[in-house]
Amino acid sequence: MPLTIVKQGKRVRLVSVEAGRDLKSRLAAMGLIPGAEIDVLRNANHGPFIISVLGSRIMLGRGMAMKIMVA
Amino acid sequence: MNSHVTIALAGNPNSGKTTIFNELTGARQHVGNYPGVTVERKEGFRTYGEIRFTIVDLPGTYSLTAYSEEELAARNYIISEKPDVIVDVLDSSNLERNLYLAVQLIELKVPLVLVFNMSDMAKARGYAYDIEKLSLLLGCPIVETVGHKGKGMKDLLDTITKMAEKSKCEKTSDGEYSSTLPVFLKARSREYRLRRHEIAYGKEIEEEITRISSLLGNNGLAAGAYDSRWLALKLLENDEQLRALVSSSTVDEQVDQSISKIEKVLGETPETYIAGRRYGFISGACLETVRSTIEIRHTISDKIDFVVTHRFLGLPVFLGLMYLTFHLTFTLGNPPMTWIEDFFGWLGGVIGGWWPAESSSLLKSLLIDGIIGGVGGVIVFLPNILLLFLAIAILEDSGYMARAAFIMDRMMHKIGLHGKSFIPMLIGFGCSVPAIMATRTLESRRDRIATIMIIPLMSCGARLPIYALIIPAFFPQMWHAPMLFGIYIIGILLAVIIAKLLRSTVLKGESIPFVMELPPYRLPVLKGVLIHVWERGRLYLKKAGTIILGISIVMWAMTAFPGLPAGEAARFEMMRQEITIGNMTDEKKARRLASIENKEAEAALRTSIAGRIGHGLEPVLKPMGFDWKIGTALIGAFAAKEVFVAQMGIMYSVGDADKESETLREKLRSAYTPLVGFCIMLFCLISAPCMATIAITMRESNSWRWALFQLGGLTLLAFVLTMLVFQAGSLIGLGTQ
Numbered sequence: 001m002p003l004t005i006v007k008q009g010k011r012v013r014l015v016s017v018e019a020g021r022d023l024k025s026r027l028a029a030m031g032l033i034p035g036a037e038i039d040v041l042r043n044a045n046h047g048p049f050i051i052s053v054l055g056s057r058i059m060l061g062r063g064m065a066m067k068i069m070v071a
Numbered sequence: 072m073n074s075h076v077t078i079a080l081a082g083n084p085n086s087g088k089t090t091i092f093n094e095l096t097g098a099r100q101h102v103g104n105y106p107g108v109t110v111e112r113k114e115g116f117r118t119y120g121e122i123r124f125t126i127v128d129l130p131g132t133y134s135l136t137a138y139s140e141e142e143l144a145a146r147n148y149i150i151s152e153k154p155d156v157i158v159d160v161l162d163s164s165n166l167e168r169n170l171y172l173a174v175q176l177i178e179l180k181v182p183l184v185l186v187f188n189m190s191d192m193a194k195a196r197g198y199a200y201d202i203e204k205l206s207l208l209l210g211c212p213i214v215e216t217v218g219h220k221g222k223g224m225k226d227l228l229d230t231i232t233k234m235a236e237k238s239k240c241e242k243t244s245d246g247e248y249s250s251t252l253p254v255f256l257k258a259r260s261r262e263y264r265l266r267r268h269e270i271a272y273g274k275e276i277e278e279e280i281t282r283i284s285s286l287l288g289n290n291g292l293a294a295g296a297y298d299s300r301w302l303a304l305k306l307l308e309n310d311e312q313l314r315a316l317v318s319s320s321t322v323d324e325q326v327d328q329s330i331s332k333i334e335k336v337l338g339e340t341p342e343t344y345i346a347g348r349r350y351g352f353i354s355g356a357c358l359e360t361v362r363s364t365i366e367i368r369h370t371i372s373d374k375i376d377f378v379v380t381h382r383f384l385g386l387p388v389f390l391g392l393m394y395l396t397f398h399l400t401f402t403l404g405n406p407p408m409t410w411i412e413d414f415f416g417w418l419g420g421v422i423g424g425w426w427p428a429e430s431s432s433l434l435k436s437l438l439i440d441g442i443i444g445g446v447g448g449v450i451v452f453l454p455n456i457l458l459l460f461l462a463i464a465i466l467e468d469s470g471y472m473a474r475a476a477f478i479m480d481r482m483m484h485k486i487g488l489h490g491k492s493f494i495p496m497l498i499g500f501g502c503s504v505p506a507i508m509a510t511r512t513l514e515s516r517r518d519r520i521a522t523i524m525i526i527p528l529m530s531c532g533a534r535l536p537i538y539a540l541i542i543p544a545f546f547p548q549m550w551h552a553p554m555l556f557g558i559y560i561i562g563i564l565l566a567v568i569i570a571k572l573l574r575s576t577v578l579k580g581e582s583i584p585f586v587m588e589l590p591p592y593r594l595p596v597l598k599g600v601l602i603h604v605w606e607r608g609r610l611y612l613k614k615a616g617t618i619i620l621g622i623s624i625v626m627w628a629m630t631a632f633p634g635l636p637a638g639e640a641a642r643f644e645m646m647r648q649e650i651t652i653g654n655m656t657d658e659k660k661a662r663r664l665a666s667i668e669n670k671e672a673e674a675a676l677r678t679s680i681a682g683r684i685g686h687g688l689e690p691v692l693k694p695m696g697f698d699w700k701i702g703t704a705l706i707g708a709f710a711a712k713e714v715f716v717a718q719m720g721i722m723y724s725v726g727d728a729d730k731e732s733e734t735l736r737e738k739l740r741s742a743y744t745p746l747v748g749f750c751i752m753l754f755c756l757i758s759a760p761c762m763a764t765i766a767i768t769m770r771e772s773n774s775w776r777w778a779l780f781q782l783g784g785l786t787l788l789a790f791v792l793t794m795l796v797f798q799a800g801s802l803i804g805l806g807t808q
Contacts, residue, residue, distance in 0.1 A: 021309060021342060027586060028346035029134035031168045034339075035347065041373070044382055047481040048490060050589060054168040057372070057589040059477050061489050064586050 003051075003060075003068040008043045012070040019067045027068075030058060038070060076235040077125045079149060081176065082160035083169050084131035085470075085590035087188040090218035091160050092128045093599050095228075112144075119228045122235075127154065133168075135175040136310060136342075140511050143312065149181060155235045156182050158227070163187035163215070164196050166361060170353045171346075173209065174270065180298045182238035183211045184230050190215040190223075201360040208356045219596040270352040272304075272345060275336050279307060279329035286322050307333070308342040372591040376474065385478040392471070396462040397559065398552040400535070404454040408539075411454070412734075415447035437627060440724040445623025445717035448735070449615045452536035452713070453608060459532050460607040461600065463501045468595035472497060473587060486567050487574030489585045492522040496566065499529030500559070501607070503764040506531075507771050512587075517578045523768055524573060524781055525566035527760035530559050532611075533712035537755045540716050544736035545748035562756050565788070614711060622710050623717050629681040629703075630721055635674060643671040676722070695754060695790065696747045696797040705754070711761050746800045750793050758789035 006012055014036045017024050031054035032038075041057065042050040049060040060068070082088040096115025113128040129148060130141035149157060159176055161169035166187075176183050187193070187200070206213045212230050216223030271277065283303040305313045306326045314326065333341045378384055419439050426435045466472050472494055480490030491513060499506035506526045513519045530538075542554050574580075635643075650663045676682050684706070685692075685699025692702045704718035723738045739748070759782055760768075769778035 017343075021340060023586075024340070025134070025136050025308070025342050025346070028343060029136065029171060030586065030588065031171070031350070033343065033347045033350055036350075041376075042380065047382075048477055050376070050380065050477070055165045056168055057376075057591070059473070059480075059490070059587050059589050061480065061585040 001070060003038070003040070003049070003065040003070050004043075004062060006040045006043065006070060008040055011037060011039050013037055015069045015071050017068055019064075023064075023067075030054075031056070032058075032068070074121055075123050075125070076156065076231070077127065077152075077154040078231060078235075079127045079129055079152075079154040079157045080160060081129045081145060081149070081157055081172065082131060082186075083133055083162065083172060084588065086131070086160045086162040086169060087218040088131060088160040089128065090596050090599055091158075091186060091188060091216065091227075092126060093596075093602055094218055094221050094224055095124075095126055097602075117228075120232070122232060124228075124231075132172065134172055135179070136305075136308060149176075149179070155238050156184060156231050158184045158186055158231065160186045160188050160218075163190050163200070164193040164198065166193075166198070166200075167350070167353050167357055170209075170356075171349060174349050174353060177209060177211060178270070178298075178301050178304065180301065182234050184227070184234055185209065185211055185213045186223075186227060187213055187215045188218050191217045191220070197363055199362045205356060205360040208360065219594075219598075269300075270348060272348050275333055276307065276341065276345065276348070279333060279341075280304060283307065283322065283325055283329060286319075286325055287317070304345065308345055309340075372470075375592055376589070379471070379474050380477050385474075389475055389478050392466070393559075394552070394556055396459070396466075397555050400455055400458045400462065400555075402552075404452075404458050404539075407454040408451055411447075411451045415443055415451070418447075419443045433631065436631060437624070440721055441623055441627030441631075442620065444720040444724045445626065445714075446615050446620050448717045448720035449536060449619050449713045450612070452539055452716070453611060455535050455539055456532050456611050457604055457608050459535060460501055461604050463498065464600045464603045465595050466497070468593065468600060470590045470592045473589045476587065477589070482567075486571040487578075488518055488521060488570055491585050491587055492518060495522055496526060496529050496563075499526045499531060501532050503527050503529070503531050503760060504767050507764065507767045510771065515580075517574070517580045520772055520777060521570050521573045521578050523772055524777070524784075525570050527764055527781065527785060528562045528566040528569070528757065530562045530756050531712070532607075533761065534755055536713050536716045537708075538752055540719070540736065541739070541748045541752050544739045545743075545745040558752055558756055561753070565757065569788075615713070618711055619714060619717055622707055622714050623721065626681065626703075626707055626714075626718050627721050629684075630676060630679045632679060635671070635678060639674060639678075640671075643667060643674075681722075691790070694798065695793040696744075696750050696801070697754075701747075701751060705758070708755065709759050709762060711763075712755065715755060746797065749800075750797045753796060754789050754793045756789075757785055757792060759786045 003012070014032060014034055016034055017027055017032065019027075027033075036053055039052040040049065041052055046062070048062060049065050051058050051060060080088055080092055092113065092115060096117050115126045115128070117124040117126060127148065129145040132142040132145050134142065135146050135149075136142065148154070157176060159173050161173060163169075173183075173185055185206075187202070193200075202213050202215065212234065214223055214227045214230050216227060272280070280300060280303045283306055284299040287299045287302060302313065302317070306317065306322070307329060309326075309330060314323070317323070330341055333339075333344065337344050339347075379388055381388075422438050422443070423435065426432050466475075475497060476490035476493045478490075479493040483489050483493055492510070494512070495506045495509040498509050503526050506529065507523050510519045510522045510526075513522060538555055538558055542551050546554055634640075646667050647664060650660055650667070653660070655663070677686070681703040682699060685702040688702045689699055692699065697705075700719070700722045704715045704722065707714040707718040719739070720735050723735055723742075743751075759765075765778050765782055768781050769775050772778065
């Protein structure tokens with residue numbers, strides 16, 4: 001499922017990133033690789049996300065979150 | 072010992088790299104550009120023992136995979152300039168993510184020192200490291216530091232020195248790196264040596280690496296600039312720059328083959344897989360050496376974020392902070408401003424005293440009207456500028472800037488941009504030039520161009536003197552801060568509208584998804600903030616002493632020459648004589664004489680070069696409520712916005728017979744209405760960005776068309792809007808005094 005439907009406060013695991021290789025590598029460098037644990041800190045149904053991965057807080061645009069598949 | 076050592080500082084954004092840089096170099100810094108790209112390059116110097124260090128602060132990057140210009144600049148510097156030692160600064164309270172870059176530097180086999188910065192924070196958060204073991208696993212020395220307290224600097228310099236000696240010995244004649252494993256590590260166990268800086272990528276990848284690097288070896292290229300294993304790995308990661316560099320069709324074919332093979336076998340692109348292995352290696356190393364008792368990183372940060380990024384509270388908090396910034400800029404800046412004003416007043420008096428009171432010496436006029444009036448008028452606003460940059464530096468260093476991007480994201484989406492574009496816009500309040508350079512963090516060219524186009528509407532620090540001159544001249548005290556705030560808001564609103572227009576016409580296209588880190592909040596480091604503010608202040612004074620001085624002199628000459636024609640001058644002289652010999656009281660005589668002097672000066676100004684140009688422009692100026700004096704000042708403002716203030720100062724001291732009695736503000740108040748004052752600010756806010764901005768737009772957008780579009784479009788917009796405001800204002804009776 002895409003990260004967009006994950007509720008605030010939940011923890012999920014990244015499965016894949018459905019994006020071009022540029023974006024994929026950028027996310028990988030920030031720790032967003034398959035298997036990574038993601039805490040959704042803020043998902044207000046609109047506007048950007050705040051997630052926690054590898055101990056850092058990362059802000060994602062909604063469009064970006066749509067491309068991140070989690071389980 | 073060779074006495075000169077070059078160090079490159081690398082590291083993730085927010086790892087405290089700049090703090091370490093400031094600690095190492097103090098204020099001995101120099102900002103320039105990387106060759107070929109417009110990424111700022113900071114260099115600093117330090118003498119330690121007998122060694123002179125040159126320290127280069129590389130842009131903050133997450134990896135060496137060159138996706139943005141910053142990353143490319145960092146990587147190219149390391150690869151082609153070959154610094155003696157590379158120091159990678161890591162945020163040790165967030166080690167795993169930070170080690171990702173370190174691991175890539177290790178693979179590059181450069182002489183490397185790791186700095187575990189913010190080690191106090193890490194300890195407070197319950198992390199304990201086995202530094203020695205980690206150093207063995209990674210194959211490079213590790214130094215623990217606390218950047219903002221200057222702890223560990225001596226240790227760091229010692230380690231760098233040792234590493235530099237080693238690296239200099241091992242650099243071959245053509246300056247290549249060879250294996251630079253420190254001696255003390257070479258003696259360690261065989262097991263360690265097998266593991267050191269060779270991450271095993273698994274059978275499938277390793278096979279392809281061998282295949283590619285054997286081709287590279289034959290090619291002779293790998294022996295040159297890169298380590299062949301590293302290069303093979305980068306090619307597998309499909310690194311475009313490096314693939315273009317390796318211009319061999321055999322290698323190219325092999326890489327394509329390898330990539331598709333890996334994708335088939337592993338079901339993943341090589342770069343994702345390689346990234347996964349790297350993180351695997353890192354978490355393995357951390358498992359052995361890092362003990363974390365509690366997970367408390369970010370707790371305070373998260374609490375602040377709860378309020379600051381709150382759905383309803385976020386925006387008011389942001390606007391409140393902005394308002395506070397402008398309010399403080401004005402109120403705190405006022406007293407020192409008066410001191411500087413008084414100083415120049417006194418200086419003018421002293422210099423004026425060298426000549427007899429009635430003297431019409433040109434030199435006197437140049438010194439007092441041209442230089443003191445022009446340059447002094449600009450320097451007066453130094454306190455405001457310093458305060459503004461202080462506020463921006465604090466917002467940036469504390470980590471709030473990234474939150475502003477979060478808060479503004481929804482609004483920015485409505486205009487077709489996203490939150491990330493907002494950071495360059497905020498920097499634009501300081502100066503458009505670094506702001507336009509900061510757009511490089513935006514991934515999409517459309518977003519970038521749109522952002523560059525609207526940045527000049529973010530009212531920059533150079534325009535502040537204009538407002539600081541005009542607002543108190545025309546408006547009561549209680550209006551000052553709201554007025555200033557209002558001007559900035561007008562700029563932002565216009566930027567929003569224009570961005571929307573651009574994104575739905577010439578720059579149509581989908582917005583690229585964005586991602587950025589929210590760094591934990593930190594107390595800004597005083598030293599860093601002060602260095603930043605000092606640097607900006609120095610640049611401002613330098614500008615005042617060079618460009619503005621030069622333009623002031625030119626402008627003065629344009630107002631002083633060619634002077635009144637002989638016939639005219641004789642006519643005024645005759646009028647004077649008539650009064651002197653006439654039958655009047657002395658008091659009346661003096662008043663009449665002064666009035667004639669005024670008329671004469673006014674007439675001289677009218678016939679001067681500046682006056683003629685101004686008069687020529689009057690058809691355009693009139694609809695906006697401007698006279699020719701304002702017109703000439705606006706022309707000067709194109710060179711640098713502050714010149715407007717300087718030029719008004721010159722015009723009103725040259726063209727005014729009784730000088731010392733009034734300040735420029737008082738003169739303006741008697742010459743114009745508040746409506747005209749407001750129109751001046753409005754026009755200066757919107758119109759033609761300064762030459763430096765146009766130049767940087769041209770360079771960053773790589774097209775003179777965008778630069779011309781920016782120049783012409785904004786000036787036209789300024790004209791139309793100011794005209795509308797003036798005409799509407801006059802209609803409802805605001806134009807009267």
